[in-house]
Amino acid sequence: MTLLSIDFETYFDTKLSLTKMTTMEYVRHPDFKVWGVGIRHVGDNTATWYGEDEAEDYIHSIPWEDTKIIAHNAMFDAYILTQYYGVTPAYYYDTAAMARGVWPGQSARLADVAQRVFPDDTSMRKGDELINAKGIVDLPPDIEEQIAGYCIQDVDLTHAIFEELWHDYPEEELELINLTTRMFVEPKLLVDRERLTTYRDQQITNAEQLIKASGIDKKVLSSNQQFTEYLKNEHNINAPTKKSPSTGEQIPALGKNDAGYKQLCNKHPELQHIWDARVVVKSRIAETRAQRFLDACNEDRTLSVPLRYYAAHTGRFGGTEKINMQNLPRGSEIRKSLIAPAGNLVYVADLSNIEARMLAWLADEQDLLQAFARNDDVYSQFASQVYGRPINKNDDPTERFVGKTAILGLGYGMGAAKFQATLKSGAMGPPMEFTTEEAHDVVSTYRTTYPGIPEFWSRATSMLMWTLDKQIYNPPFQYRVFSIHENAIGLPNGMRLAYQDLQILGSQYKYSFRGKPEFTWGGKITENIVQALSRIVITDGLLRIHAYLQDLGGAVVLTVHDEIVCIAPETDATTVMDKIIELMCIPPSWAPDLPLAAEGGFDKAYSK
Numbered sequence: 001m002t003l004l005s006i007d008f009e010t011y012f013d014t015k016l017s018l019t020k021m022t023t024m025e026y027v028r029h030p031d032f033k034v035w036g037v038g039i040r041h042v043g044d045n046t047a048t049w050y051g052e053d054e055a056e057d058y059i060h061s062i063p064w065e066d067t068k069i070i071a072h073n074a075m076f077d078a079y080i081l082t083q084y085y086g087v088t089p090a091y092y093y094d095t096a097a098m099a100r101g102v103w104p105g106q107s108a109r110l111a112d113v114a115q116r117v118f119p120d121d122t123s124m125r126k127g128d129e130l131i132n133a134k135g136i137v138d139l140p141p142d143i144e145e146q147i148a149g150y151c152i153q154d155v156d157l158t159h160a161i162f163e164e165l166w167h168d169y170p171e172e173e174l175e176l177i178n179l180t181t182r183m184f185v186e187p188k189l190l191v192d193r194e195r196l197t198t199y200r201d202q203q204i205t206n207a208e209q210l211i212k213a214s215g216i217d218k219k220v221l222s223s224n225q226q227f228t229e230y231l232k233n234e235h236n237i238n239a240p241t242k243k244s245p246s247t248g249e250q251i252p253a254l255g256k257n258d259a260g261y262k263q264l265c266n267k268h269p270e271l272q273h274i275w276d277a278r279v280v281v282k283s284r285i286a287e288t289r290a291q292r293f294l295d296a297c298n299e300d301r302t303l304s305v306p307l308r309y310y311a312a313h314t315g316r317f318g319g320t321e322k323i324n325m326q327n328l329p330r331g332s333e334i335r336k337s338l339i340a341p342a343g344n345l346v347y348v349a350d351l352s353n354i355e356a357r358m359l360a361w362l363a364d365e366q367d368l369l370q371a372f373a374r375n376d377d378v379y380s381q382f383a384s385q386v387y388g389r390p391i392n393k394n395d396d397p398t399e400r401f402v403g404k405t406a407i408l409g410l411g412y413g414m415g416a417a418k419f420q421a422t423l424k425s426g427a428m429g430p431p432m433e434f435t436t437e438e439a440h441d442v443v444s445t446y447r448t449t450y451p452g453i454p455e456f457w458s459r460a461t462s463m464l465m466w467t468l469d470k471q472i473y474n475p476p477f478q479y480r481v482f483s484i485h486e487n488a489i490g491l492p493n494g495m496r497l498a499y500q501d502l503q504i505l506g507s508q509y510k511y512s513f514r515g516k517p518e519f520t521w522g523g524k525i526t527e528n529i530v531q532a533l534s535r536i537v538i539t540d541g542l543l544r545i546h547a548y549l550q551d552l553g554g555a556v557v558l559t560v561h562d563e564i565v566c567i568a569p570e571t572d573a574t575t576v577m578d579k580i581i582e583l584m585c586i587p588p589s590w591a592p593d594l595p596l597a598a599e600g601g602f603d604k605a606y607s608k
Contacts (some may be wrong), residue, residue: 001090002063003068005040005047005159008080009151013135013293015307017487022321023462024296024304034080035139038151040159047155049148052139056085061570065084066088072096072110072158074177075306077226078185092181098169100310103512104498114157117164124160127153170494172341175543178453179556181307182316187302188557188567189338189346191293192605196337200290207287214277221281224252235271240264256283259425266431272312292323293334303338305558314514314531315495317559326560340567344554347566347573348608349580349600351541353378354534359411363452373595379404384441385449401430406446411453413523413531416440457522463489464509464525466504481533481590487511489529493536497528537596538562541584548583552576565606573602
């Protein structure tokens, strides 16, 4: 296949800008204009600039079905190709995404990546001529010449960075980058605009009614200071306070998730109309999110799914384009407004307890692994030990919830105080009151029942310590499924858990992430490792499922945490769903004894 590097230069001004708009809004705007495009074929010495008068003809002369593209932030350039010019490349490489994978937590901007890859070659630097064209619709010859040179340099840098990175980049990860880009630029999910518009309007009406029912001015409800004064003056209620993380001073604790505010609301149910009004004034998230989905919808009703590859330290996907599709509440109207095209269904599969299973596998906790393999209710089993009597899901939901919170929360070193606060806050379910002694007993029971887990915290700490010892990481030392590198723990798929500028500070470790200091310790390192390995299991399954669905005319269209969302024909839906579950539950070659389980379903909408 033909391989080419590409970069579009497009008109922008103060308002029409990617800093103010999503890619979808920007490219669809009536004033959007392509100034030109830089293209470099493999084998060329440098890129060629095609100006406004040449760009469209040249683009349509390329046999895209046999062409792979390389771009830095491929979602932008590929979106222009597919949605503006109507051409579809065979494959997408993205050097910005690759940079995030190689250097998680560090800037993936072209200028920063070029400096990182070519630190001693000052000729390999990004220019700044683009600012000279801001607000100029039709480029005069002298400005176009500057922009052409700027674009050629960007394309050449992108080409050179790709040549440096792709040789050692895992093939499966490149497939993920390609698929993630395809979800955005070749969308399959549709938006039920009527349903979503109705939902948005209902949210607006509901908010207005709640504010009116409170009898309080909107400005008072939205201001912490004025709301505090209102509570004191009108109801003789002292607002709860908390320590400011930035100043250290006491400030009102009036956020909906603040423990003190939750207690206040529960203490005064007669003021529920005020609490409700405060929530809708401070957070119009449902209304705002619905509008963003409507704005993101393409003209053909498809939704370009914006997933950020390697957004997290552990490789997890994140949200981008002002739409966080990693945070869509189950059963929400927004989920139900995402539908399959005619003749297709939305298939959803979700790995069960993947992190708890992975932790048990790493810690070699055989009893827990066997319980997972038998599909036992491990939450009830542990709760039975805590309460000293048989617990089951139907008869003891509260006690089982304590077991669930313990299994999901205590595996990374959470202590009794944090466990007690977690139950009290209601962060994982209904608020529950536990005494300090009761919380200590649960934590002690967990660590005694699964001694291999706290032992692994110590091994994880040792692994990170080894990354600072040149005698161990040079050449890389193999430990179980990991390899030890300088400031990084190598993963079995060829990626790494990187800890930039790692230092030992007493019992903790300090490293840099996104330009800020982060502190870590045994339990936190274990959490990183578990999440990174779990992510590999999920994405391996995702690629298998996508390959299967392609033969049916379907595709994977989204992944949300441990969930894979697909579009496939509605014919023989049960068989398709069973196959998706089967492909999702194949253990990795490096952990053949890892017991996996998944559940799923299908519907016309993303209703799970």
